Amino acid sequence: MTSDETISCEWDGCEREFLSRTSMKIHHSRAHGERLVETATCDHCGDEFEPASGATGTYCSTACAGAARSERVTLTCEECGDEFDLSPSDAEGRKYCSKECYGVAKDTTEVRTCPCGTTFRTQQTSDKQTCSHPCEGELKTSKPRPDDVDALLWLLYEYEEHTIKETHKRANHHLDDDDRLTRDEVSDRLIEMGVHSNLIQIKAQQAAEREDVSADVPDGDETWRQYQEGRADD
Secondary structure (H helix, E strand, O other), X not given: OOHHHOEEXXXXXXXXXXXXXXXXXXXXXXXXXXXXXXXXXXOOOOXXXXXXXXXOOOOOOHHHHHHHHHOOEEEEXXXXXXXXXXXXXXXXXXXXXXXXXXXXXXXXXXXXXXXXXXXXXXXOOOOOOOOOHHHXXXXXXXXXXXXXXXXXXXXXXXXXXXXXXXXXXXXXXXXXXXXXXXXXXXXXXXXXXXXXXXXXXXXXXXXXXXXXXXXXXXXOHHHHHHHHHXXXXX
């Protein structure tokens, strides 16, 4: 057994060695009649004291512990500027008064306005300029858009093969606020034009066929092709 692996007795002249400090302290008390005392410094009053077995050694008494808990530190929130009070232990390293202020301070996004008028939030470093894929497509397109609403809906839904959702979004991208349509209105107008169908419309068509009534379906494929290819008349 080497001295590096053992704890020597602290009594002058005693050469006993032990595997742990606890064993050495027990020997010191029994063999030499003196109990070794380990002290700590009270975090509140600064006095030296002997911590009880298993205690953390933070405060010398319940009075100091209570006084320390009642102490408050006033801080200023780095986000909103409001003052707030915390216990000394909670105040260490604290910069914000609430989770909300912390979230705002750490938020790296900003609010932008899409060409369609919708506001959206995106990263400050992002080059995103639109709120959705339909609006992004409209921003990038060089194809002319007709002023007639039905023609616009026909072009978007039938010729450019978009869904009702995207047709609705793209159409409202071009329409004035007073002319904007709901998704149901877009669907109804496409059904009336005969380019979109649902179960109700199918049944209506079947009933019309039984009465030998043909539905009006707009033609003018070449017109839509001209719009698609950018060859529409000004």
